[in-house]
Amino acid sequence: MTETLLAVRDLRIAFPGRTGPVEVVHGIDLDLARGEKVALVGESGSGKSVTARAVLRLDPDARLSGRIDLAGVDVLALPARRLREIRGARAGLVFQDPLASLNPVMTIGWQIIQPLVIRGVPKRIARRRAIDLLTRLGVRDAAHRFDDYPHQFSGGMRQRVVIAIAVIAEPALLIADEPTTALDVRVQARVLELLRELAAERDMAVLLITHDLGIVAGFADRAVVMRHGRTVESGPVEEIYARPRHEYTRALLAAVPRIGGDPSRPLAVIGEGETC
Amino acid sequence: MLTEPLLRVENLVKHFAGRRVLDGISFEVAPGEVLGLVGESGSGKSTTARCVARLTEPDQGRVTLAGRDVLAAGRRELRAIRRDMQMVFQDPYSSLNPRMTVAALIEEPLAVHRLEADRRRRRDRAAELLELVGMSAAHLDRHPRSFSGGQRQRISIARALAVGPRLLICDEPVSSLDVSVQAQVLNLLGDLRRRLGLSILFIAHDLAVVYYLCDRVAVLENGALVEIGTREQVYGSPSHPYTRSLLDAVPVPDPAVERARRSDR
Amino acid sequence: MSRARPIERAALVVAVLVAALAVLGPLLAPHDPYAVNLAQSLQGPSAEHWFGTDVNGRDVLSRLLYGARETLPATLVVIAAATLIGTLIGTLAALGGKVLDEVLMRITDIGLSLPSIILALGLAAALGPGLRSAVIALALTWWPGYARLVRTLVREVKDAEYVDAARTLGVSRLRLVFAHILPNALGALYVQTTLDVSAVMLVISGLSFVGVGAQVPSAEWGAMIAAAANNLTNGWWAVVFPGLAIMLTALAYNLVGDWLRVRNDPTLREGAR
Numbered sequence: 001m002t003e004t005l006l007a008v009r010d011l012r013i014a015f016p017g018r019t020g021p022v023e024v025v026h027g028i029d030l031d032l033a034r035g036e037k038v039a040l041v042g043e044s045g046s047g048k049s050v051t052a053r054a055v056l057r058l059d060p061d062a063r064l065s066g067r068i069d070l071a072g073v074d075v076l077a078l079p080a081r082r083l084r085e086i087r088g089a090r091a092g093l094v095f096q097d098p099l100a101s102l103n104p105v106m107t108i109g110w111q112i113i114q115p116l117v118i119r120g121v122p123k124r125i126a127r128r129r130a131i132d133l134l135t136r137l138g139v140r141d142a143a144h145r146f147d148d149y150p151h152q153f154s155g156g157m158r159q160r161v162v163i164a165i166a167v168i169a170e171p172a173l174l175i176a177d178e179p180t181t182a183l184d185v186r187v188q189a190r191v192l193e194l195l196r197e198l199a200a201e202r203d204m205a206v207l208l209i210t211h212d213l214g215i216v217a218g219f220a221d222r223a224v225v226m227r228h229g230r231t232v233e234s235g236p237v238e239e240i241y242a243r244p245r246h247e248y249t250r251a252l253l254a255a256v257p258r259i260g261g262d263p264s265r266p267l268a269v270i271g272e273g274e275t276c
Numbered sequence: 277m278l279t280e281p282l283l284r285v286e287n288l289v290k291h292f293a294g295r296r297v298l299d300g301i302s303f304e305v306a307p308g309e310v311l312g313l314v315g316e317s318g319s320g321k322s323t324t325a326r327c328v329a330r331l332t333e334p335d336q337g338r339v340t341l342a343g344r345d346v347l348a349a350g351r352r353e354l355r356a357i358r359r360d361m362q363m364v365f366q367d368p369y370s371s372l373n374p375r376m377t378v379a380a381l382i383e384e385p386l387a388v389h390r391l392e393a394d395r396r397r398r399r400d401r402a403a404e405l406l407e408l409v410g411m412s413a414a415h416l417d418r419h420p421r422s423f424s425g426g427q428r429q430r431i432s433i434a435r436a437l438a439v440g441p442r443l444l445i446c447d448e449p450v451s452s453l454d455v456s457v458q459a460q461v462l463n464l465l466g467d468l469r470r471r472l473g474l475s476i477l478f479i480a481h482d483l484a485v486v487y488y489l490c491d492r493v494a495v496l497e498n499g500a501l502v503e504i505g506t507r508e509q510v511y512g513s514p515s516h517p518y519t520r521s522l523l524d525a526v527p528v529p530d531p532a533v534e535r536a537r538r539s540d541r
Numbered sequence: 542m543s544r545a546r547p548i549e550r551a552a553l554v555v556a557v558l559v560a561a562l563a564v565l566g567p568l569l570a571p572h573d574p575y576a577v578n579l580a581q582s583l584q585g586p587s588a589e590h591w592f593g594t595d596v597n598g599r600d601v602l603s604r605l606l607y608g609a610r611e612t613l614p615a616t617l618v619v620i621a622a623a624t625l626i627g628t629l630i631g632t633l634a635a636l637g638g639k640v641l642d643e644v645l646m647r648i649t650d651i652g653l654s655l656p657s658i659i660l661a662l663g664l665a666a667a668l669g670p671g672l673r674s675a676v677i678a679l680a681l682t683w684w685p686g687y688a689r690l691v692r693t694l695v696r697e698v699k700d701a702e703y704v705d706a707a708r709t710l711g712v713s714r715l716r717l718v719f720a721h722i723l724p725n726a727l728g729a730l731y732v733q734t735t736l737d738v739s740a741v742m743l744v745i746s747g748l749s750f751v752g753v754g755a756q757v758p759s760a761e762w763g764a765m766i767a768a769a770a771n772n773l774t775n776g777w778w779a780v781v782f783p784g785l786a787i788m789l790t791a792l793a794y795n796l797v798g799d800w801l802r803v804r805n806d807p808t809l810r811e812g813a814r
Binding site: 043044155184185186188189192211212213214215216217218237238241242251252253255256257258259260261263266267268269270 | 466
Binding site for chain 2: 701702703705706707708709710711712713716720721724725
């Protein structure tokens with residue numbers, strides 16, 4: 001077995017509601033080895049995003065119980081002021097909307113080097129590393145574009161900047177929450193390719209949160225299918241796609257329209273009366 | 277094509293802020309046919325839909341629906357044309373007036389086009405339409421806010437169908453929905469199309485969705501139509517390099533296929 | 542559902558009570574509000590005069606009850622007129638095209654730059670001083686703020702997808718405005734108008750104070766405060782009770798307005814479930 005990087009045990013997440021806390025995740029187990037790519041798959045309301053955010057304790061309102069072990073750090077026991085030690089350094093984050101996750105009044109260069117600067121890396125060195133990284137991510141003329149602002153970049157380029165911010169401090173884990181949902185297919189393919197290459201080069205584990213079964217198939221080693229705050233099924237992607245054990249996984253796979261499929265056959269509908 | 281086309285679009289040109297966003301778009305939709313309009317963001321597919329529906333005035337071009345000139349129509353004639361041409365929008369959360377009940381939303385087109393003068397009959401018709409799209413008539417007095425995205429999209433479809441249109445323009449109607457809900461709405465559109473003989477102009481960025489629903493496909497790049505043909509032609513042997521690059525980038529929900537693709541690159 | 546909270550219920554009671562007192566004032570007032578009795582000048586609160594007497598020996602409570610009949614309707618007329626004009630101008634500017642927008646907004650700018658006191662003085666000269674001149678002057682200077690607000694609100698809503706959807710359905714322009722655009726646009730205006738109740742009350746008092754509003758011996762609340770302000774040290778009650786009346790009424794109308802807004806907005810109501 002390879003070394004375990006992230007171990008989540010019986011994670012429960014509740015948010016305050018009108019009549020007391022409402023539990024949205026009901027006991028999740030999740031393991032990631034170093035360098036492993038795992039997809040957390042589910043539809044809206046499945047709890048996939050809050051689960052991923054819980055790894056870095058990003059939702060201050062959330063009440064977490066269970067255990068999250070990230071590279072030897074007991075995340076849930078960590079005092080709030082020490083959370084910075086894991087954010088950025090041990091785990092980086094990429095969100096869905098590249099425009100919303102960048103500060104519009106700061107240059108992209110300034111934003112990329114922050115994770116290094118706050119850890120005491122001299123600015124000159126940080127700048128050089130940022131330019132190298134941007135170049136690696138396919139940003140042409142990175143040295144000149146370093147001082148540009150987010151609005152001067154296209155959607156795909158912005159997402160590369162967001163990825164640069166997430167990985168510049170060389171975290172062992174990258175959490176990517178729907179990183180390509182807002183992008184066109186060709187840009188999506190390129191961004192996923194880059195993430196895959198970065199993961200391989202740096203032995204970085206990736207936790208990919210997505211609703212898209214297509215990109216899971218091409219990206220992840222293992223998949224965890226979530227529904228209503230519970231794990232439905234997990235395993236290597238080859239197995240899940242070829243022999244889904246759970247009815248929900250089967251229905252989900254059959255609900256996706258496929259090029260080359262038979263258009264005269266209706267797509268699978270997931271039961272439970274009027275679900276939509 | 278032997279039959280007279282229901283919709284004919286000729287040489288649409290539109291500029292926004294000095295940029296040419298539509299650069300001479302032409303295509304036809306036959307009665308009962310579903311035409312998919314695909315392209316990336318900024319390709320002009322939504323603008324084309326809006327010009328056909330005359331929500332946006334193109335700078336040049338002609339749109340003919342069942343022999344009537346859409347762009348030259350006066351206010352009264354346009355209203356008559358709109359009985360034949362309805363639209364379903366992308367965002368089911370913003371395309372329904374939040375202050376109206378489901379009944380009021382579906383009855384509105386019936387009242388506006390004076391299709392049903394009697395109030396009670398209007399309500400009965402609204403209930404029928406709601407059931408046609410697979411929802412219970414018990415929902416009539418609720419507001420859009422209390423429905424999920426998929427249900428709202430069904431309500432939008434019921435509303436669009438109220439006037440008995442021959443052409444439905446769907447602008448990314450499933451792109452903001454979950455996979456399972458998307459499947460339900462796609463099934464519904466396919467079903468309605470068969471039952472009602474509807475023509476659909478279907479705008480989408482997801483090529484698999486378009487494959488599932490459309491008889492013919494038009495590919496747009498930077499405001500120009502680069503390829504148009506039957507589903508089998510466009511997906512089976514795409515003639516334009518842009519179409520090929522799009523198809524290459526579509527993720528396939530099959531790990532074996534994806535692995536083979538990657539080793540090809 | 543949005544059941545009224547206790548504070549909102551209290552506000553509703555106060556608002557209704559004030560309105561009732563304004564209607565029934567003459568029946569309830571223990572004394573003649575205009576009867577000067579210098580022997581009773583500046584008496585403190587007592588069993589005979591609950592809220593004391595003013596410098597002319599008039600019963601403050603009775604004057605408050607009569608005053609409600611002047612202050613309250615005057616305020617509501619100003620707000621109603623300004624809302625009506627503002628909504629009309631703002632909507633026309635937002636929907637009527639570039640030229641009309643430009644013209645109406647310049648007129649609005651002129652309206653905004655008119656000081657209400659000068660206008661009231663002018664009107665007082667033309668129509669004679671009195672509450673009527675003050676109300677007209679205030680309405681004429683109050684609407685431009687609403688016109689600007691409505692213009693902004695309507696512009697936000699007019700490109701909403703549901704407005705496009707209604708257009709493709711063939712809905713007429715008039716119905717588009719009254720059924721789809723205005724109901725969704727004006728929520729923030731209601732809040733503004735209820736918040737303005739207190740401000741208008743105060744300006745009416747101010748106009749009365751400088752002599753172009755309600756005239757002596759009117760019991761308009763602002764005028765009462767103005768008249769009693771000189772004797773604040775030896776007759777605080779003649780200032781404090783009208784002040785409290787203005788404050789409580791304004792607060793009550795604010796709370797009721799806000800509650801009505803939430804209650805009437807289905808987007809807020811059903812979403813909270």
